[in-house]
Amino acid sequence: MSDQPVDEMTFEQAMKELEDVVAKLERGDVPLDESIGLYERGAKLKARCEKKLKEAEEKVAAITLDAQGQPVGITPVDPQ
Template sequence: MDDIKAMSFETAMKELEAVVGKLEKGDVPLEESIGLYERGAALRAHCDDKLRAAEEKVAKIALGPDGQPSGLTPVDGL
């Protein structure tokens, strides 16, 4: 699962889609299905973390009086 931590959001999403596709077909042996499900759960958690981090960065962007980004501001609770 360590390799998942190094994945970009896009790479993790592609692999997650492949895992879901295999599970939806239903022709995977039970033991392999369990492994795929566990990997899929780890991939989903990784994607959630990446999205949350991106949302926090966007939330930090401060706009100046002219409506243009003027810097970053701290987000409450961080």
């Protein structure tokens, strides 16, 4: 597991570490206390991945197209 704060990770870093956490938990060969820590870290990693995906979806949704369907710019995203 990385010591890097989850909120500083890229989507790819968080996803890779989340995969590692899940693999360790699925093996079931870690002590209970470590399993709890892994589960907590995994929950934070999952939330980070979901946040980064939502940000990417919002950016894609904001792309405006011209009459021929070509991207010409972005529209402001309405924060909710």
